[in-house]
Amino acid sequence: xxxxxxxxxxxxxxxxxxxxxxxxxxxxxxxxxxxxxxxxxxxxxxxxxxxxxxxxxxxxxxxxxxxxxxxxxxxxxxxxxxxxxxxxxxxxxxxxxxxxxxxxxxxxxxxxxxxxxxxxxxxxxxxxxxxxxxxxxxxxxxxxxxxxxxxxxxxxxxxxxxxxxxxxxxxxxxxxxxxxxxxxxxxxxxxxxxxxxxxxxxxxxxxxxxxxxxxxxxxxxxxxxxxxxxxxxxxxxxxxxxxxxxxxxxxxxxxxxxxxxxxxxxxxxxxxxxxxxxxxxxxxxxxxxxxxxxxxxxxxxxxxxxxxxxxxxxxxxxxxxxxxxxx
Amino acid sequence: xxxxxxxxxxxxxxxxxxxxxxxxxxxxxxxxxxxxxxxxxxxxxxxxxxxxxxxxxxxxxxxxxxxxxxxxxxxxxxxxxxxxxxxxxxxxxxxxxxxxxxxxxxxxxxxxxxxxxxxxxxxxxxxxxxxxxxxxxxxxxxxxxxxxxxxxxxxxxxxxxxxxxxxxxxxxxxxxxxxxxxxxxxxxxxxxxxxxxxxxxxxxxxxxxxxxxxxxxxxxxxxxxxxxxxxxxxxxxxxxxxxxxxxxxxxxxxxxxxxxxxxxxxxxxxxxxxxxxxxxxxxxxxxxxxxxxxxxxxxxxxxxxxxxxxxxxxxxx
Numbered sequence: 001x002x003x004x005x006x007x008x009x010x011x012x013x014x015x016x017x018x019x020x021x022x023x024x025x026x027x028x029x030x031x032x033x034x035x036x037x038x039x040x041x042x043x044x045x046x047x048x049x050x051x052x053x054x055x056x057x058x059x060x061x062x063x064x065x066x067x068x069x070x071x072x073x074x075x076x077x078x079x080x081x082x083x084x085x086x087x088x089x090x091x092x093x094x095x096x097x098x099x100x101x102x103x104x105x106x107x108x109x110x111x112x113x114x115x116x117x118x119x120x121x122x123x124x125x126x127x128x129x130x131x132x133x134x135x136x137x138x139x140x141x142x143x144x145x146x147x148x149x150x151x152x153x154x155x156x157x158x159x160x161x162x163x164x165x166x167x168x169x170x171x172x173x174x175x176x177x178x179x180x181x182x183x184x185x186x187x188x189x190x191x192x193x194x195x196x197x198x199x200x201x202x203x204x205x206x207x208x209x210x211x212x213x214x215x216x217x218x219x220x221x222x223x224x225x226x227x228x229x230x231x232x233x234x235x236x237x238x239x240x241x242x243x244x245x246x247x248x249x250x251x252x253x254x255x256x257x258x259x260x261x262x263x264x265x266x267x268x269x270x271x272x273x274x275x276x277x278x279x280x281x282x283x284x285x286x287x288x289x290x291x292x293x294x295x296x297x298x299x300x301x302x303x304x305x306x307x308x309x310x311x312x313x314x315x316x317x318x319x320x321x322x323x324x325x326x327x
Numbered sequence: 328x329x330x331x332x333x334x335x336x337x338x339x340x341x342x343x344x345x346x347x348x349x350x351x352x353x354x355x356x357x358x359x360x361x362x363x364x365x366x367x368x369x370x371x372x373x374x375x376x377x378x379x380x381x382x383x384x385x386x387x388x389x390x391x392x393x394x395x396x397x398x399x400x401x402x403x404x405x406x407x408x409x410x411x412x413x414x415x416x417x418x419x420x421x422x423x424x425x426x427x428x429x430x431x432x433x434x435x436x437x438x439x440x441x442x443x444x445x446x447x448x449x450x451x452x453x454x455x456x457x458x459x460x461x462x463x464x465x466x467x468x469x470x471x472x473x474x475x476x477x478x479x480x481x482x483x484x485x486x487x488x489x490x491x492x493x494x495x496x497x498x499x500x501x502x503x504x505x506x507x508x509x510x511x512x513x514x515x516x517x518x519x520x521x522x523x524x525x526x527x528x529x530x531x532x533x534x535x536x537x538x539x540x541x542x543x544x545x546x547x548x549x550x551x552x553x554x555x556x557x558x559x560x561x562x563x564x565x566x567x568x569x570x571x572x573x574x575x576x577x578x579x580x581x582x583x584x585x586x587x588x589x590x591x592x593x594x595x596x597x598x599x600x601x602x603x604x605x606x607x608x609x610x611x612x613x614x615x616x617x618x619x620x621x622x623x624x625x626x627x628x629x630x631x632x633x634x635x636x637x638x639x640x641x642x643x644x
Contacts, residue, residue: 029457055457061487066480069446073464074454076435076447077385096477100440101447108426109436110419111641145642169644 004189011044011181013155014120017162017191018045018082022052025080028166031058031067032084032120041086042122042181068094068119072102072171075117080166085121088175089135102171103146117171118162119147124177124215124265125313131301134309136214136264139271141173142242148172148196149242153217155185157240160194167193177215177265197244201253205235208259208323211250211276212238216263216314223319232327242272250276251283258289259326263314268296293322328536333599336378336535337609340370340592341616343394346403349620350393350410350424354570358628359411363424366394368533368565371591372497373398375538376465376558379546385433385451385464387444389497390425391564392437395467400432407623413630420633421641441502442475444468445494449481452492452549463491463549471502473516482555486523491549493542494520496559497532503568504577520557532560533591536598563589 008016022028030048032040036059039046049057060067064085071083085091091098098119105113121141125134142149148170152158158176165172202217203224212220217238224234235253239246254260260280264272273294280292298312347365354363366373369391377386377398388395396406401417409416410424417429428436435451438444448466455462472478473496485492496516500507513519520527526548530541538560545556563586567574575583600606 027458061480061483063480063483065477066446066449066484069477069481070450070453070484073387073435073447073450073452074457075450077451077454078458079454096440096443097446101438101443105428105436106644107641108418108422109428109430110417110421112418112428112430113436114644116644148643 005186007184007186008155010155010158010183013158015045017159021163021166028080029056030082031060033060033062033086035084044181064090064093065097068097071117072097075115076113080116082118087133088121088123088137089132091121091137099144103144114169115171116169118165119173121175122178123175124179125302126179130304134302136266138175139266150174151214153214153238156187159191163193164196180215196241197246199237199239199246199249202238203236205233207233207257209253209257210234210236210261212263216265219316220263222316227323247279250279254280254284255287258287261293261322263295265297267299269299271296290326336374337595338612339374339398341613343370343397344592345616345620349624351570361423362569364391364569365566366391369497369562370394371535371538372532372560372562375535376495376542379539379542382432384462385435387435387448387466388437389467389469390439396427396434399434401429403619403623404626408627408630411627413627414633415630442472442477445477445481449484449492452490455491461550463546465493465495467495470498470507482523485555486525489554492555493545494557497562498559499562499564517557517559525555525557527557529559532562533589535595
């Protein structure tokens with residue numbers, strides 16, 4: 001780590017990304033529940049309210065459809081709002097505003113409307129928060145034409161992707177895994193915006209491609225480290241954005257390795273692992289030595305009791321077993 | 328009220344009426360796809376409210392939105408072309424009747440979701456307040472939308488933050504094919520503003536000068552930082568819910584006749600003549616409007632369809 005780098009938590013990185021954009025552009029505001037003087041329920045936004053005040057850091061009532069809708073209207077008329085959905089599960093309450101309004105206004109108006117709204121939502125199970133506070137619903141946002149979808153897995157990516165999200169004139173949903181807020185990573189002194197549609201090879205390798213999102217990137221890296229001791233070289237790719245998706249990097253990698261395991265915390269069925277597997281099949285079919293393996297969350301509501309919850313989320317051992325079966 | 332303004336108002340109502348009559352014609356002749364939801368009979372609400380607004384004030388409209396859009400400054404030729412799906416339409420044919428928008432005159436869009444304009448309008452009001460302009464936002468909605476949960480959410484937001492917004496309910500007695508009374512609790516929709524401390528009133532939505540007066544007061548309140556207002560306008564749609572719906576099965580002949588006699592345009596014409604304006608002048612305005620509308624129809628019919636390459640354009644900025 002050079003002297004110009006520092007170690008910060010994922011949560012601190014999120015705050016830094018927001019703060020830097022708010023300093024840079026006075027039209028950026030932040031709205032959400034408990035994000036003001038309370039500093040956010042996950043305590044990662046402490047200090048923002050003090051720096052930016054009531055007119056830019058706005059505590060809302062518990063009314064998601066309302067404040068997401070207000071975010072759409074404000075974005076349409078000269079502001080660049082960031083709205084926080086405390087638990088991604090609550091996106092369900094605001095779906096009309098996201099799906100029927102934000103996503104479609106530009107298209108339906110023939111290009112007249114611009115909606116530079118950033119929605120930050122959390123994802124990720126593993127905290128014993130049970131079924132209504134643990135879902136990873138990034139596939140929902142990705143399936144609707146209109147919003148861009150970013151999923152950072154490191155503090156540096158969090159800052160870079162958030163900056164791009166705020167500066168992007170389109171509605172963007174950024175999913176942050178709440179389980180990662182305390183995890184540290186290194187960031188350079190100045191973090192530039194990271195372009196959407198550019199995957200990141202987090203670990204180069206030759207034998208098998210592991211495509212992972214969000215906290216599953218860390219799971220994949222842990223598995224890769226252990227597999228390396230046994231002589232299996234894994235390439236770990238983080239797509240970073242679902243929309244737009246960097247298909248080329250995924251296809252190029254699998255065309256080299258011939259094997260792919262996809263790990264994502266959304267449910268196994270009708271979600272991200274299925275979509276990314278299709279991308280791999282479409283682009284690298286002739287180079288595949290074996291079927292693509294999909295490791296998503298179990299197709300059940302997230303259970304409360306710890307031994308049950310743990311078994312529904314893909315883990316390091318699942319990845320190792322999958323890779324060994326392929327080899 | 329100054330007679331020039333009165334004639335402007337009368338012209339505006341006629342532009343809506345003649346436009347909608349031509350939409351019906353175009354639909355019946357098989358020249359348009361999809362549906363339209365006619366505003367015939369409700370003209371005094373759109374015109375009374377929008378005449379009191381500036382170009383840079385915002386409105387959100389409903390699926391029954393041609394009236395609001397015309398009154399707010401939408402161009403007839405661009406709107407007719409949009410309804411007919413042509414590339415010369417204000418939305419390049421991408422939106423159609425229910426999604427007409429014209430950002431250049433503050434029309435943030437008609438909306439196909441009942442209640443879809445609440446969040447957008449309230450957000451526009453928030454934006455005006457935070458940007459420290461004195462713009463205001465008007466949210467048009469119907470009696471049907473007054474039962475959507477988001478209505479109550481936005482009133483709460485508007486009240487806690489003193490937002491410069493006017494919620495205008497067009498109570499035309501029916502939500503689609505269901506009588507409002509059968510599905511709406513409480514005595515009036517205006518009363519729904521009370522729990523939030525928002526001033527609310529119910530007025531005769533077919534008297535354009537009464538609507539204009541109520542609008543002026545509410546707009547003044549909003550512009551001076553004194554917060555939101557709810558205005559419930561009692562009115563009636565002469566035609567069915569959508570073009571093609573005869574509008575009779577669920578509404579009695581007597582009721583429809585009773586409301587025909589309260590036609591806002593006929594009433595206003597009579598009132599203007601009573602105050603000394605010559606009938607011949609008012610008829611001249613009507614002829615001009617009919618000609619304007621006819622030109623719009625002709626232009627739309629001759630206009631090109633969007634090229635298929637446009638299908639995946641305008642998703643992203």
